[in-house]
Every structure is written in C-alpha cells, then in structure tokens.
Amino acid sequence: MQFCGDTPRSEPPKRVRLVDLAAQLGLTKGTVSRALNDHPDISDQTRLRVRKAAEKLGYRPLSHAQAIRTGRVQSLGLVLQIYEHDAHRPFMAEFLAGLSQAASAEDWTLTVATASSDAQTLDLLDRLTVEKKADGFILPRTKLDDARIEFLRARNVPFVLYGRTRESRGCAWFDIESERSIEDAVTLLARLGHRRIGFVPGAQGYTYAELRRDGYLAGLARGALAHDRQLVAPPAMARDDGAISAATLLDLADPPSAIVCAVDGAALGVYDAARQRGLKIGTDLSVISYDGIPEATLLDPPLSTYRVDTRAAGARLADLLIRRCRGAAPEDLRELGRAAFQARGSHGVAPGAAQPAT
Amino acid sequence: MQFCGDTPRSEPPKRVRLVDLAAQLGLTKGTVSRALNDHPDISDQTRLRVRKAAEKLGYRPLSHAQAIRTGRVQSLGLVLQIYEHDAHRPFMAEFLAGLSQAASAEDWTLTVATASSDAQTLDLLDRLTVEKKADGFILPRTKLDDARIEFLRARNVPFVLYGRTRESRGCAWFDIESERSIEDAVTLLARLGHRRIGFVPGAQGYTYAELRRDGYLAGLARGALAHDRQLVAPPAMARDDGAISAATLLDLADPPSAIVCAVDGAALGVYDAARQRGLKIGTDLSVISYDGIPEATLLDPPLSTYRVDTRAAGARLADLLIRRCRGAAPEDLRELGRAAFQARGSHGVAPGAAQPAT
DNA sequence: TTCGTTTTCGAAACCGGTTTCGGCAACTGT
DNA sequence: ACAGTTGCCGAAACCGGTTTCGAAAACGAA
CATH class of the missing domain: 1.10.260.40 (lambda repressor-like DNA-binding domains)
Known part of the structure; x- marks a missing residue:
C-alpha cells in the first residue's frame, strides 16, 4: 500500500x-x-x-553505495574465451545457471565478459579489476601454465579455478576428477576383454587433457595392458577432427577393439569413422567418452559417457569464490567432484572374448 | 615504471x-x-x-563511485530463463559474445542472471533494479504479452526487446524478420513445384512463433497455394517433438512433399521421421528450416536453413540499450535484421514435377 | 553510595567520485 | 577608463552508504 x-x-x-x-x-x-x-x-x-x-x-x-566504502561490489567476474569450435559451448547455459543461482543465494551478481584471445582476456581482467566491476574471478578451462593466474596473483585479486594447474600455490579451485573417470573407463573395457584400447586425447595445454591422458595410462596399468604409443591418437575436440583421429586408430595394422575419448565431441567423429568402415559401435568397436553432451543420447547406439553436472560445478565455484572474496584462505577452498557414468549402448564385450568375470 | x-x-x-x-x-x-x-x-x-x-x-x-552520484552503473542486465530443452541454448555463447563486445566498446559491462520460471525472472529483475546492479535490461525471447515489459515499464527502467511484442508503446527492440524468411522458404518450395507444403510451428506464446506462422501463410498466398489446416503440425522445438510433428504430416492420406520448420531443432526430428519411413530428404521430401544451428551442416544431407547471426544481434541489442539508457527515445531505437539463407541439400524439386521456371 | 565497566547509540568523518555555486581574471564594448 | 560579460577554475556540498570515536546511560562491584 x-x-x-x-x-x-x-x-x-x-x-x-x-x-x-x-x-x-x-x-x-x-x-x-x-x-x-x-x-x-x-x-x-x-x-x-x-x-x-x-x-x-x-x-x-544500493550495492554501489556500499561498495564505495567497503570496496566490495558483490559481483563475481567471468571472462569467457569464445572459440570457433568450442566443445564446452553446449554447457554454457547450465554453467551460468549454476553460477548465477549460487551467487543470487548470497545476494551477489555475475558479471560476464567475452574475449577471443588470451591477450584480450587479460585486458578484460585488467579492466574489470581496475574499475572494480567484480570482486573476484572464475577462471574456466585452466591451463597447466595459465597467464590469468599470474596476472591475478600479482594484483592480489581473488579467483577460483575451474580445473587445476601446475603451480597451485595460493589458488582456490574446483575440479572434476576426470582422470579417475577415464581410468575407470579403461578398466571397465579391460574387464570386458578388450586388450587393445585406443585413446583420443583432448587439446594440449589444458590441464584436464593431461590428466585424462594420465587416467588412460593408469587404466592400462590397472588392467595389466601394455602401453602402445600407436594407440594414442592425435588430439581432437570436435566431430571432424575426432573422425580423423579415429581413422588413424582404426586403420592400424592391429586396430583397437575399443576407443576412449577425452571429450564427447571427438566421440561423434569416432562414430563417423566406424560407420565408414562398416564397424558396428557397441559390438565391433566399443566407445566410452567423457562430458555428457545432450546429443550423446541421440546417437545410434547411444553413447556411453561420463556426465559432468555442469550446473552443480558452477554453483560450487560461485560458492568458493564468494568465500574467497570474504577472506577465506585459498588452501581451504579446494574441492573435487566426480562425473557420473552413463552406461549406454556404445560399449560391450570385446569381439571374440569370453564373457567377463564379474 | x-x-x-x-x-x-x-x-x-x-x-x-x-x-x-x-x-x-x-x-x-x-x-x-x-x-x-x-x-x-x-x-x-x-x-x-x-x-x-x-x-x-x-x-x-571507479565505476561504482561514479554511480553513487550519477545513478548509472554502466551495466547491461540480462536475465536468462533456462529451460530443459531450449533450442536457443547453442547460441548462448555467441549471443553473450555480441553483447559483451558491444558493451565493452562503450566501457559498459554485462550482468547476467538466470531464472527457471517467469516469477523468478520478475524477482530477479526487481532485485537487479532496486539494488541498481544494471541500468537497463535486454529481454530475450519476447512473448506477445510479456510480463517483463509491464514490470519494467511501470518502474520506468530502460529495456530493449529481442523480438517484438503486441503493444510496443515505449518499447525499443531489435528483431530478425523471421516471418520474411519463412515466407521466402515457402515461396521457393512452391517455385520448385511443391503443391503441398507442411509447416511445423514453434512454441506458442512467443511472438516469433506467431510471426513465422504468418510467414508460412503469406508464402502459401504468394505461391497461390490453398491453406490446408492439416498441413500445420503441432508445435515443436526439439528433435523428439519434431519427429512427432513430422509424423503427423507424413502419415496424412495426402502427405506434403515439403516441410518448413520454424526452428532447426524440429527439423532434426523431421529427418528422423523421414528416415523411418524410407523417405530420402532432398528428393522425396524437401525440408527448409530456420535458425542455423551448427549441427545442420552435419546432417545427411546438410539442412537448408536460414541462419541468424546471433552475435551480431547481441551487439545491436547492446548498442540500442546503451543509447536507451542515455536517454534516447524508444521509438528511435527499433531495428530489423534478416537471416541469411543457407541453401544446402535438404530441398529440391518436387517429386514428379517438371524443372521449375526461373 | 560511589566509582569503574560495559552496553548502546549519536555525531561526524569517510569512501571517491560529480555537480553547483561563486569569484577572480581576462575580455568586450563604449 | 569603467562597467558588463564571459571564460575558467576553486571551494564546498552532495550522493548513500560504512566506520570510527566518544559520550551518555545502564550496570556491577566495593
């Protein structure tokens, strides 16, 4: 009234x-x-x-009136680097939803900006910090050696990594243990009788790509399988280069009976390469991948993959960053999550193998 | 130094x-x-x-220090409503890139929030305006009767629509004339000899869905084709319901030889339904759609569609909103764009028709 | 009762900018 | 030469909050 x-x-x-x-x-x-x-x-x-x-x-x-004295604007910064073929793009909306929801719960907001190069990303981080448009930043797609980390560390600006990095001194982070999932995938395939398991890694430089490669090797070791370098294909992130990578594996003299992909995008290409060679996925060739893109369920057969709850990841990141901005020590702000295996139709017993022991 | x-x-x-x-x-x-x-x-x-x-x-x-006196925080607000199956999700990154780029050019930033219901959207708009986290808002996916418009109009908060609305008094907007594209699609198909052209509309309530339906009717009229109500399928936005809609058309006693879809998502389902019935797309059944999702090029045959430059749209919207916030009259801030036809393999001459006159 | 503590609040400075107002100096015109 | 403009800048108020400091009031102990 x-x-x-x-x-x-x-x-x-x-x-x-x-x-x-x-x-x-x-x-x-x-x-x-x-x-x-x-x-x-x-x-x-x-x-x-x-x-x-x-x-x-x-x-x-009025949040900006408070900010003038407190120095805090209650806003999370997110600088996205947009690539032409970005495997992570389908998850953008979910990621934003998770961030936004967790931020809103604490009455914070989300300030996003996009860049098209590493240099522009740093420029934006600079502008947003010096004009104080955000109190801290979420750094997605962490690299092993990440310029953003150095940049923000030098300026004493709070941040949280989505992913891990080589030198994590002073870094808060959240990450999904994707290496464990890849290892599990290889182990599962080994149990199903597969002796030659190929791997299509992700783009070099990103920490997760290295970790998933490690996971592949760990899985081989656990399955008591030898590591054949020929079974590691060139990196692939999307359907087209995934098909190329798969081709190098399938055209081997002694081709693998199963392929594990670091990202679902590449798995789409594996389907193409298999179809082209008359191989039936799930029987002639097993495929297990990682990410959980929506298209995976629409493939024939549906793709078995480890699904990441991107929305939940966003929510955790926002929460960690807010706590970091409020003064918590970065060492206390580190969390790991796990992807959930979606067993679908793309993997099965190795051709010519006996039923596996449970 | x-x-x-x-x-x-x-x-x-x-x-x-x-x-x-x-x-x-x-x-x-x-x-x-x-x-x-x-x-x-x-x-x-x-x-x-x-x-x-x-x-x-x-x-x-310090932007918030200026804001305390000027009342302007130099930030564009964007409240996204995230649905389970959102056909517009693949464009999210492009849209953000356009907005962010144009905003940055004027030294503005972008504040985004996500909601999962209409009520929550209004709540967020309220919070963001009263706490002055944004000077104005971009309203994507405009409806014919849009509660957000009433809400902001009553509070005298600047906004720009992405799309049009029934009562556009005091509204600034940018939109793609998708109705013209749909009309062109129908006209093109008529020229190719198609006499029975089906239509799969978009979800009701959204202005664009109504406009595209109008475009379909206009195209029929221009092609001197009768309007058969049976040729308008139930609305569909994604692959699964697109398949259902296509089925209702293809199982007609006198089925269409061409189908126009309001959104690409539905066209994916049309492919499924056609394959299931042994119809070859591009010869037995022509399909033309609208949006320009990336998957369209990967289909077999590639989907002919009208591609929207979502990044450019975002850039225009940001520009218009900034001008609106600076005091320009909404009547002077209205623009229309056009989608670009990507003629690919999914449309062709009607079965049994002579080569068309140029 | 008296003195020292503690609790609780008012007064005023403060944050980093913007905007208003007034005054000095340099012009103008006659 | 002198009054009236005009150009240009300093001083101070102002925006809407937060934080510091000090004092009054309430409390407790001797």
Whole structure:
C-alpha cells in the first residue's frame, strides 16, 4: 500500500534510503547501518526493530553505495574465451545457471565478459579489476601454465579455478576428477576383454587433457595392458577432427577393439569413422567418452559417457569464490567432484572374448 | 615504471584516485572531473593536459563511485530463463559474445542472471533494479504479452526487446524478420513445384512463433497455394517433438512433399521421421528450416536453413540499450535484421514435377 | 553510595567520485 | 577608463552508504 500512488501520473517510486529508514525509527543512519550489518554494539532489541522496519518499508541498500566504502561490489567476474569450435559451448547455459543461482543465494551478481584471445582476456581482467566491476574471478578451462593466474596473483585479486594447474600455490579451485573417470573407463573395457584400447586425447595445454591422458595410462596399468604409443591418437575436440583421429586408430595394422575419448565431441567423429568402415559401435568397436553432451543420447547406439553436472560445478565455484572474496584462505577452498557414468549402448564385450568375470 | 615497486614484498599497487591526479596537476578534483567529462567550462588547454596526465598515470575511475552520484552503473542486465530443452541454448555463447563486445566498446559491462520460471525472472529483475546492479535490461525471447515489459515499464527502467511484442508503446527492440524468411522458404518450395507444403510451428506464446506462422501463410498466398489446416503440425522445438510433428504430416492420406520448420531443432526430428519411413530428404521430401544451428551442416544431407547471426544481434541489442539508457527515445531505437539463407541439400524439386521456371 | 565497566547509540568523518555555486581574471564594448 | 560579460577554475556540498570515536546511560562491584 505504501507507494501505490493515487496520482495516475508518472510516479517515480522514490527509493527508500538509509536515512529515510533511520528517520522513521528515530535513529541515526549510522546506527541503522550497524544494526543491519550485525555489529555487536547494537542491542538485540534495536536490531530486531530495525530489521522489521527495513522489511516493512522495503529498504534495500544500493550495492554501489556500499561498495564505495567497503570496496566490495558483490559481483563475481567471468571472462569467457569464445572459440570457433568450442566443445564446452553446449554447457554454457547450465554453467551460468549454476553460477548465477549460487551467487543470487548470497545476494551477489555475475558479471560476464567475452574475449577471443588470451591477450584480450587479460585486458578484460585488467579492466574489470581496475574499475572494480567484480570482486573476484572464475577462471574456466585452466591451463597447466595459465597467464590469468599470474596476472591475478600479482594484483592480489581473488579467483577460483575451474580445473587445476601446475603451480597451485595460493589458488582456490574446483575440479572434476576426470582422470579417475577415464581410468575407470579403461578398466571397465579391460574387464570386458578388450586388450587393445585406443585413446583420443583432448587439446594440449589444458590441464584436464593431461590428466585424462594420465587416467588412460593408469587404466592400462590397472588392467595389466601394455602401453602402445600407436594407440594414442592425435588430439581432437570436435566431430571432424575426432573422425580423423579415429581413422588413424582404426586403420592400424592391429586396430583397437575399443576407443576412449577425452571429450564427447571427438566421440561423434569416432562414430563417423566406424560407420565408414562398416564397424558396428557397441559390438565391433566399443566407445566410452567423457562430458555428457545432450546429443550423446541421440546417437545410434547411444553413447556411453561420463556426465559432468555442469550446473552443480558452477554453483560450487560461485560458492568458493564468494568465500574467497570474504577472506577465506585459498588452501581451504579446494574441492573435487566426480562425473557420473552413463552406461549406454556404445560399449560391450570385446569381439571374440569370453564373457567377463564379474 | 610508475608502480614497479622495488620492494619484493607484497606491494598493494595503490590505485590512482581522482585526488591523486588532481594533486599531480595542481588542480582540484572537481576541475579534473569536469575536464575528463568534457564539461564546457574547462579550457581546451587544461582538458588536454588533464587527459594526458590521466593517461600517463593510468587513472581509471571507479565505476561504482561514479554511480553513487550519477545513478548509472554502466551495466547491461540480462536475465536468462533456462529451460530443459531450449533450442536457443547453442547460441548462448555467441549471443553473450555480441553483447559483451558491444558493451565493452562503450566501457559498459554485462550482468547476467538466470531464472527457471517467469516469477523468478520478475524477482530477479526487481532485485537487479532496486539494488541498481544494471541500468537497463535486454529481454530475450519476447512473448506477445510479456510480463517483463509491464514490470519494467511501470518502474520506468530502460529495456530493449529481442523480438517484438503486441503493444510496443515505449518499447525499443531489435528483431530478425523471421516471418520474411519463412515466407521466402515457402515461396521457393512452391517455385520448385511443391503443391503441398507442411509447416511445423514453434512454441506458442512467443511472438516469433506467431510471426513465422504468418510467414508460412503469406508464402502459401504468394505461391497461390490453398491453406490446408492439416498441413500445420503441432508445435515443436526439439528433435523428439519434431519427429512427432513430422509424423503427423507424413502419415496424412495426402502427405506434403515439403516441410518448413520454424526452428532447426524440429527439423532434426523431421529427418528422423523421414528416415523411418524410407523417405530420402532432398528428393522425396524437401525440408527448409530456420535458425542455423551448427549441427545442420552435419546432417545427411546438410539442412537448408536460414541462419541468424546471433552475435551480431547481441551487439545491436547492446548498442540500442546503451543509447536507451542515455536517454534516447524508444521509438528511435527499433531495428530489423534478416537471416541469411543457407541453401544446402535438404530441398529440391518436387517429386514428379517438371524443372521449375526461373 | 560511589566509582569503574560495559552496553548502546549519536555525531561526524569517510569512501571517491560529480555537480553547483561563486569569484577572480581576462575580455568586450563604449 | 569603467562597467558588463564571459571564460575558467576553486571551494564546498552532495550522493548513500560504512566506520570510527566518544559520550551518555545502564550496570556491577566495593
């Protein structure tokens, strides 16, 4: 009922300011501010009275007015690097949803910017920090040696990695243990009787690509399988180069009976290469991949893959970064998640192998 | 050389403030502020001197400090509604890139939030406006009757629609004339000899869906074809429901020889339904669609579709909104774009028809 | 009762910019 | 030469919050 202006004219709804609230209560704005921010020198009685009045009048502080004194704008920064063929693009919406939801829960917001090169990314980070558009940053797609980390570390700006890095001193991070999933995939295939298991790695430079390669090797070791370098194809991220990588494996003199891909995008190409050679996926050739892109269920047969809950990852990252901005030590802000195996139709017993022991 | 501290300790790089700049110049901060903001009461000589010093010292105003007086935070708001099956999701990254790029060019930033329902969207708009996290909003996926428009209009908050709406009084907007593309598609098919052309519309409620339906009808009229209600399938947005819609058309007693889809997602399902019935796309059944999703090129045969330059659309929207926030009249901020036809393999001469007249 | 603590709040400075106002100096016109 | 403009800048208020400091009031102990 408060501002339902009786005048049919253009009524500027007139924000409720701190002083208005204070006047209404017969207090000074300093007192009201401290009451709302839970300072210990305010009596419980007054605190409660202030809270109720603030609620009733619908008082909401202007975040940039607070920022001028506190130095914190309550905003998470995200600089996305957009590539032509970006395997992670389908997950963008989910990722944003996770970030935004967790940020909103703490009354923070999300400031996003996009860049098309490493240099532009650093430029944006610079601009956003110096103009204080964000209190900290989420760094997706971490590289082993990441210029963004050096940059922010030097300026003492909080950040959280999505992924790990070589030198994690002072870094908070969240990551999915994709190396464990790849290792599990290889182990599973070995149990199914596969003796020659190929691998299509992800793009070099990114930490996750290295880790998944390690996972492949670990899986071979656990399955007591020899490591044949020929079974590691050139890196592939999307359908077209995935087909090329698969071709190099399938055209080997002694081709693999199973292929593990570091990313689903490449697996799409494996299907193409297999079809072209008359190989039936799931029987002639087993494929297990990683990511959980939506198209995976539409393939024939549906692709067995490890699905990442990208929305949940975003939520965790936002939470970690907010805590980091509030002063928590980076060493206490490190988490690992796991991808969930979606057993579908693209993997099976090795051709000519006996039923596996459970 | 300025702040390369000789001390190897943790050097807080100490921002350059307006007063610092003023002291350096022997001026007051008020004068410097006016010089940088091009006030007329500053001599050209002083203005130039200030600009150079600002450049040299690397002075960058704190945007939230400016905001407290000006009321403008230089940020565009974007509230995305995330659906389970969202046909527009693949374009998210491109859209953000366009917005971000155009915003950055004017030194604005982008604040994004996500919602999962209409009510939550309004909540977020409310929070972002009252806390002044954004100066205005971009409203994607406009509906014929859109609650967001009413909401923002009542509060006198600037906004720009991506799409049109029923009552566009006071609305700035950018839109692609998709109805023209659909009309062109139908016309093209008619010229190719198709007499029965089916249509798979988009989800009801959205303006674009209605417009594309109009475009279908207009195309029929231009091709002097009768409108058979049976040729309009149930709405579909994604592959699965697209297949169902296509089935209703293909199982007709007198099925169409061509199908136009309002969105590419549905066209994917049309391929499925056609394959299931042994129809060869491009010869037995022509398909033309709209959107330009990347998968379209990977289909067999590649899908003929009208491609929207989503990045460019984002850039235009950001530009319009910034101008709107700076006071331009909404009536002067309305633009239309066009999608580009990508003639690929999914459409051809009608079965049993003579070569068409040019 | 008296003195020292503690609790609780008011007053005012403060954050980093922008905007208003007034005054000095340099022009203009006669 | 003198009054009236005009150009240009300093001083100070201002935006809407937060934080510091000090003092009054309430409390506790002797």
